[in-house]
Amino acid sequence: MVLTWRAPVLAALGLVPVALLPRAQTVLVWTVVVAVVCALDALLAASPRRVAVVRETSRSVRLTQAATSTLTLTNGSGRRLRGLVRDAWVPSAGAAVNRHRLDLPDGESRRVRTALLPTRRGDRAADRVTIRTVGPFGVAGRQASLEVPGSVRVLPEFASRRHLPSRLARLREMDGRAAVQVRGEGTEFDSLREYVEGDDVRSIDWRATARRRDVVVRTWRPERDRRVLVVIDTGRTSAARIGEAPRIDASIEAALLLAALAGRAGDRVELVAFDRTARARVAGATGPRLLPALADALAPVGPVLLETDWTALAATVEQRLSQRALVVLLSALDASAVTTGLLPVARRMATRHQVVLASVADPEVVAAAAARGSSAEVYDAAAAARTVLERAAVADVLRRHRVEVVDAGPDELAPRLADTYLALKAAGRL
Amino acid sequence: MSAPAAPAREAVTDPPPRPSPVQGDGTSGRSRLRARWRRARLPLGLLLATAVVVLSVALLPAPSSIVPYAIDNAGPDGARAVAEILRDQGVDVVATTSSAEAAAAPAGTTLAIAPGLPLTPDERGDLADAGADLVLLDAGADLVSRATDGAVGSAYANAPRTTREARCDDADASAAGTATLGGSGLVSDDPDAVLCFPGAADEGAGYAVVRSGDRTVRVLSSADVVSNGALLDAGDAALALRALGHHDRLLWYVPDGGAPAAGTDAGLLPPWVGVVGLELLLVLVVVAIWRGRRTGRLVTEDLPVVVRASETTRGRGRLYRAGGSRGHAAAGLRALTAQRLAERLGVPRTADAGALVDAVARAAELSPDHVVHLLYGPPPTDDQALLLLAHELDILESEVHPL
Numbered sequence A: 001m002v003l004t005w006r007a008p009v010l011a012a013l014g015l016v017p018v019a020l021l022p023r024a025q026t027v028l029v030w031t032v033v034v035a036v037v038c039a040l041d042a043l044l045a046a047s048p049r050r051v052a053v054v055r056e057t058s059r060s061v062r063l064t065q066a067a068t069s070t071l072t073l074t075n076g077s078g079r080r081l082r083g084l085v086r087d088a089w090v091p092s093a094g095a096a097v098n099r100h101r102l103d104l105p106d107g108e109s110r111r112v113r114t115a116l117l118p119t120r121r122g123d124r125a126a127d128r129v130t131i132r133t134v135g136p137f138g139v140a141g142r143q144a145s146l147e148v149p150g151s152v153r154v155l156p157e158f159a160s161r162r163h164l165p166s167r168l169a170r171l172r173e174m175d176g177r178a179a180v181q182v183r184g185e186g187t188e189f190d191s192l193r194e195y196v197e198g199d200d201v202r203s204i205d206w207r208a209t210a211r212r213r214d215v216v217v218r219t220w221r222p223e224r225d226r227r228v229l230v231v232i233d234t235g236r237t238s239a240a241r242i243g244e245a246p247r248i249d250a251s252i253e254a255a256l257l258l259a260a261l262a263g264r265a266g267d268r269v270e271l272v273a274f275d276r277t278a279r280a281r282v283a284g285a286t287g288p289r290l291l292p293a294l295a296d297a298l299a300p301v302g303p304v305l306l307e308t309d310w311t312a313l314a315a316t317v318e319q320r321l322s323q324r325a326l327v328v329l330l331s332a333l334d335a336s337a338v339t340t341g342l343l344p345v346a347r348r349m350a351t352r353h354q355v356v357l358a359s360v361a362d363p364e365v366v367a368a369a370a371a372r373g374s375s376a377e378v379y380d381a382a383a384a385a386r387t388v389l390e391r392a393a394v395a396d397v398l399r400r401h402r403v404e405v406v407d408a409g410p411d412e413l414a415p416r417l418a419d420t421y422l423a424l425k426a427a428g429r430l
Numbered sequence B: 001m002s003a004p005a006a007p008a009r010e011a012v013t014d015p016p017p018r019p020s021p022v023q024g025d026g027t028s029g030r031s032r033l034r035a036r037w038r039r040a041r042l043p044l045g046l047l048l049a050t051a052v053v054v055l056s057v058a059l060l061p062a063p064s065s066i067v068p069y070a071i072d073n074a075g076p077d078g079a080r081a082v083a084e085i086l087r088d089q090g091v092d093v094v095a096t097t098s099s100a101e102a103a104a105a106p107a108g109t110t111l112a113i114a115p116g117l118p119l120t121p122d123e124r125g126d127l128a129d130a131g132a133d134l135v136l137l138d139a140g141a142d143l144v145s146r147a148t149d150g151a152v153g154s155a156y157a158n159a160p161r162t163t164r165e166a167r168c169d170d171a172d173a174s175a176a177g178t179a180t181l182g183g184s185g186l187v188s189d190d191p192d193a194v195l196c197f198p199g200a201a202d203e204g205a206g207y208a209v210v211r212s213g214d215r216t217v218r219v220l221s222s223a224d225v226v227s228n229g230a231l232l233d234a235g236d237a238a239l240a241l242r243a244l245g246h247h248d249r250l251l252w253y254v255p256d257g258g259a260p261a262a263g264t265d266a267g268l269l270p271p272w273v274g275v276v277g278l279e280l281l282l283v284l285v286v287v288a289i290w291r292g293r294r295t296g297r298l299v300t301e302d303l304p305v306v307v308r309a310s311e312t313t314r315g316r317g318r319l320y321r322a323g324g325s326r327g328h329a330a331a332g333l334r335a336l337t338a339q340r341l342a343e344r345l346g347v348p349r350t351a352d353a354g355a356l357v358d359a360v361a362r363a364a365e366l367s368p369d370h371v372v373h374l375l376y377g378p379p380p381t382d383d384q385a386l387l388l389l390a391h392e393l394d395i396l397e398s399e400v401h402p403l
Helices: A006-013 A015-020 A024-044 A159-175 A206-211 A247-264 A287-298 A310-320 A335-352 A363-369 A375-400 A413-426 B029-059 B080-088 B099-103 B121-128 B141-147 B171-176 B236-244 B273-292 B311-323 B326-345 B353-364 B368-376 B383-399
Strands: A051-057 A060-062 A067-075 A081-089 A099-104 A109-116 A122-134 A140-146 A151-155 A187-194 A216-222 A227-233 A268-274 A278-282 A326-331 A354-360 A403-408 B092-096 B110-113 B133-137 B152-165 B178-188 B194-198 B205-212 B215-220 B249-253
Touching: A006 A015, A006 A024, A006 B273, A015 A024, A015 B273, A024 A140, A024 B273, A051 A122, A060 A287, A067 A081, A067 A099, A067 A122, A081 A109, A099 A109, A151 A287, A159 A247, A159 A413, A206 A216, A227 A247, A227 A310, A247 A268, A247 A287, A247 A326, A247 A354, A247 A413, A268 A287, A268 A310, A278 A287, A310 A335, A326 A335, A326 A413, A335 A354, A335 A375, A335 A403, A354 A413, A363 A375, A363 B311, A375 A403, A375 B311, A375 B326, A375 B383, A403 A413, B080 B092, B080 B236, B080 B249, B099 B121, B099 B249, B121 B141, B133 B141, B141 B152, B141 B215, B152 B194, B152 B205, B171 B178, B171 B194, B171 B205, B171 B236, B178 B194, B178 B236, B215 B236, B326 B353, B326 B368, B326 B383, B353 B368, B353 B383, B368 B383
Parallel strands: A060 A151, A227 A268, A227 A326, A326 A354, A354 A403, B092 B249, B110 B133, B110 B249, B133 B215
Antiparallel strands: A051 A067, A067 A109, A081 A099, A081 A122, A122 A140, A122 A151, A187 A216, A268 A278, B152 B178, B178 B205, B194 B205, B205 B215
């Protein structure tokens, strides 16, 4: 049984008879009156357990986008239902206004919508639906909380997609579809065509020219159908916060931009999220299905507080890749973690594949290295300098083993990785 | 050139399989009642147990009090023994701490006045005029004088307790024979007053009996005669029991200084205050029930771990500071500057320090000695020197431009 604000008002009204007849019995009688009215009202209220509830939600939504949760309530109680319904969600689902008034005649249905603005990636679950009905006097009523399953999958924000147009333009430049024809090392022979003014004279095919009366040039295009395997490290180092978000969020952003770019460039993109086992896998998705598949697979992936098993990861990579491929490892450039786990594995992998290690650097460390405010800050700066140097040293070791290293802040990592990909593609190193 | 936007993934609101409706929470009135009982069982049980304990404590015989000469005090200075013996002998012994009740003791009963907190003159007057036979135990001179109409006075000598002979013709005193008495002795010029148990010299008597009409006033110079501790001394028990046991009813008054006539503060508040208070209590209970029920439970969030990536670096800085490792700190700063300068000037990583120093000195137009001192000099001796070194390294970096 629940009471409304009218119940205390009713109880307070008892002051009138008490003023007229100031005796303890008056209070007793009024207490009984209040109790009887409340009980009667609760009995006459529609039963919240005889309301059929259906929850429909936006299936998936990108972070920062709004979603809705729609409850359809059908009153099967045989009475007019007046009251309140609460559509409870976890706090990070961002349900601001989730209590709705209800006035539902018997046998009818109503829809109530709760706007959601999720603040975290992943599957955001709905909690119970609470229906509170009040009786005809509006003094008391009944309440029931029903388990109505529902959840919204919140996909990664993919804020780095704003870098995609400029990178695609560069890709087209390389592709030969643009006005400028550039012959690069990493291009493969496409076709022959007649020379037009402005073409690079070095691309004239003299043998073909000799066979024909016109000057003929070769056209080139970048390699296609290369394999790109993106590996996201979800081990303990991915849990560390850089700015406001954990490192894994920046890794996911970079992975999505790279996948979008590589997908457009005609490469086959695969993805594995790995710590000690694979947390997410995407393979075989191409064209317009690629990015939704990646976002869906990465949405529930979170950091796991375990040390990444690099040996098992290498085995997974080898199992997936039968031919030379671009392997992008999105992990942390942490001196101790790299030398003990990643380095031997990356070195072996680099003999068969082109390996890129992309790591989210901490801008706070860089800022701390330049702080000179007080002697305390100088000590911090010295420690930050050490960290920067150690990262640089580790990066050097990796580069010596033919592993490309991309080390950038959370906002720059995605475009820098995309640039590295384009550079490798232009150089034909895929 | 088509817009190269990412494939738009807007909010999808079209789940084709419509979920089946949920009705009820799988409970019935009976199951809810059972669940509620199961939940309330333990607290109710505890409440009941507490009530039983409280009730039994309240109903158990009161523990011995510590008020001297109180008849429920079993200690050496209490009077429980004498009261119990009198009860065994069929005397109805009632204790009181109210002077009004004591003063109202009717004729045909005994009123014993034990020493306690001081009495006001009014109270002393009322008690002296009580209808009952009085037994004054170590009472003040004023009360003794008033109760005996001035027949008995105090000798103002504080005599030690000694065993004395009765030496009078009072039946009680003669029966007792001896008693241990002391205190301020009693004196009298009145022939009606019987003085017994005289002390040495001018110590006065230990016991006086004055009969006026059908009222008898007995005065004992020390109250220890009735105390548990001294009851067995000499003939104390006989004297006390006989003096107190003349009537079937004994009112035992120990002044406690408080409890003036009841009902004086009730008149300050209007009579309806209590009733309105009850009504407001009802309102309070209803408000508590109204606000006490949430609209559904609180929803919890599984929060991620919050560890800043820069935490280890900061920790290391604090370690440097705590240990005063200026050498380590300076070496770190110098190494970073050297690495940046080398990168900027195109000095290979494998080159030795001399090559770097030469390149820097040339680029910054500084003496090589100064550059050596900055980049490879001795560790700073205090925090100020470290701060200075950091600034000088910054200046050096800013002065070096690629050749």
